[in-house]
Structures are given as structure tokens and as C-alpha cells.
Amino acid sequence: MPNGTIxxxxxxxxxxxxxxxxxxESWEALRRGFRQAGEQVKAAKPDVIVVYSTQWISVLGHxxxxxxxxxxxHVDENWYEYGDFPFDLRVDAALxxxxxxxxxxxxxxxxxxxxxxFPLDTGTLVALRFxxxxxxxxVAVVSCNIYAGQEDxxxxxxxxxxxxxxxxxxxxxxxCTGLSGRFFTEEVDPRTxxxxxxxxxxxxxxxxDLITQGKNAEVLTxxxxxxxxxxxxxxxxxxxxxxxxxxxxxxxxxxxxYGPVWGTGAAVxxxxxx
Numbered sequence: 001m002p003n004g005t006i007x008x009x010x011x012x013x014x015x016x017x018x019x020x021x022x023x024x025e026s027w028e029a030l031r032r033g034f035r036q037a038g039e040q041v042k043a044a045k046p047d048v049i050v051v052y053s054t055q056w057i058s059v060l061g062h063x064x065x066x067x068x069x070x071x072x073x074h075v076d077e078n079w080y081e082y083g084d085f086p087f088d089l090r091v092d093a094a095l096x097x098x099x100x101x102x103x104x105x106x107x108x109x110x111x112x113x114x115x116x117x118f119p120l121d122t123g124t125l126v127a128l129r130f131x132x133x134x135x136x137x138x139v140a141v142v143s144c145n146i147y148a149g150q151e152d153x154x155x156x157x158x159x160x161x162x163x164x165x166x167x168x169x170x171x172x173x174x175x176c177t178g179l180s181g182r183f184f185t186e187e188v189d190p191r192t193x194x195x196x197x198x199x200x201x202x203x204x205x206x207x208x209d210l211i212t213q214g215k216n217a218e219v220l221t222x223x224x225x226x227x228x229x230x231x232x233x234x235x236x237x238x239x240x241x242x243x244x245x246x247x248x249x250x251x252x253x254x255x256x257x258y259g260p261v262w263g264t265g266a267a268v269x270x271x272x273x274x
Contacts, residue, residue: 002168013266014123016082026259033257033268034130047169055123061109063143064096103159157244177238179265180230196263203230204265214252
């Protein structure tokens with residue numbers, strides 16, 4: 001029987017600022033953490049990198065990228081001054097197809113996407129630029145259903161875990177998401193970047209502290225309050241998806257980097273041995 005495994009897991013930010021050369025202290029720290037994660041991924045030699053991105057938004061259920069070879073050029077719809085994102089990916093279509101089928105069997109509305117010209121999102125492309133810069137590792141990409149709650153997000157993660165186990169693949173799973181989501185709505189000097197509110201920083205640190213203690217179940221319990229208090233990215237449902245994939249372990253996460261990006265919170269977090 002195939003027995004695929006999840007070797008490592010990550011929470012990473014997906015804003016395009018981090019792929020620029022703008023020398024902002026917090027951005028530089030996040031870049032270093034991202035590169036460190038990329039080195040660990042390369043050393044793990046996984047068969048596939050699975051990305052759930054809060055910037056691939058779906059409304060009619062949950063979507064799975066199954067085009068074996070998406071190519072094109074993406075320009076972020078909000079931050080186009082931070083560069084273009086040409087892409088030429090190898091997608092593990094079989095894994096995405098199987099995960100969609102399992103999720104459907106668990107009561108979720110699912111859809112596979114496989115046609116030329118379908119737009120990839122900034123978050124996925126930012127994550128892969130750091131974690132798969134040479135494009136040597138096949139990927140699987142899952143959407144963020146804007147209407148999904150925590151329980152559906154957990155179920156979606158469990159479906160991906162089952163698909164990985166059945167496939168025999170060695171996988172790295174990635175939740176591409178922000179923390180607090182209060183953007184500056186006016187033009188600011190990037191060199192003065194900071195958290196939009198001090199309370200957001202406090203909330204982010206509270207959540208990250210729980211993660212470093214392995215209290216992942218407690219983070220799930222706090223997620224709704226966190227989302228309301230700090231406008232956590234997409235209700236922090238990417239974390240729920242990750243916990244579904246990992247089985248909500250008591251394994252502590254390691255914070256490789258943390259800081260503000262245009263007023264919001266961002267972190268690179270690594271889980272090993274889940």
C-alpha cells in the first residue's frame with residue numbers, strides 16, 4: 001500500500017513586496033526566513049509542494065489546479081510596481097484530481113481547473129519563487145473558498161492529507177497567508193513600514209507564541225476572535241487547512257521570521273516531524 005508522507009509544513013506570506021529589492025528592514029528579515037525555508041525544502045527533496053493560497057479566491061466551492069503545465073505572465077492587481085511574475089510550472093495533476101475527489105466525498109463542493117490561460121495568484125507565485133526557485137519540484141495548488149468556515153477548511157486539509165498518503169508522494173505543504181490584515185490605505189514610505197495598529201502586533205505575537213509551544217489546537221479555538229480583532233487574513237482559514245493536513249499536531253512550529261508588510265502582519269513558520 002502507498003504511504004505518502006508530509007515531510008515539512010510552512011506558513012508563509014504571499015505579498016509581492018518580498019520579491020522586490022526594496023531594502024526595508026522587516027521585508028529583509030522575511031526574505032531571509034523565506035530563503036531559509038527554501039533551503040530546507042530543497043534539502044528534503046520532496047516529490048511535490050502543495051500550496052493553499054488565500055489569494056487564489058474561489059466562490060463556488062474549492063478549486064484544484066490540474067493543468068499539468070501552466071505558463072504565462074502574472075502582474076499583481078494591486079502591487080504591480082513590485083514586478084512581474086512569469087510562470088512555467090509543473091503541476092501534479094493526479095494529486096490535485098484525487099484530493100478534489102476525496103474532498104467531494106467528504107461533502108465539499110470541488111472543482112478541478114485545467115485550461116490554458118487560467119490566472120495564477122500572486123501568493124502562490126511568491127511562495128514558489130522562494131521555495132521552488134529552480135522550478136524543479138512539481139506543485140499542487142488549492143484555492144481559498146471565501147465562504148468556507150473553519151470546519152470545511154479542516155476537512156479540505158484532511159482530504160489533501162489522504163490524497164498524499166494514497167499517492168506515496170513525499171510532500172511539503174504550504175499555507176500561504178498573512179497574519180493581521182490591516183493594510184495602509186494611503187501611500188507610505190516603505191522604509192517606515194510598521195504594523196497598522198499596535199494591537200495587531202500583540203495579537204500576531206500571541207498566535208505565534210502558541211504555535212511555538214505546539215498549542216495549535218488553541219490557535220484554532222482563537223481563530224475567530226483573532227480574525228475579528230486583527231482582521232486576520234481570510235479569517236485565518238489557511239491555518240485551519242494546514243492543521244487539517246497535519247492532523248492538528250502538538251508539534252511546535254519554529255518562527256523563522258516575523259514582521260510588517262505595508263501595515264499587515266507576516267511570518268515564515270516551519271513545522272518539522274509532524
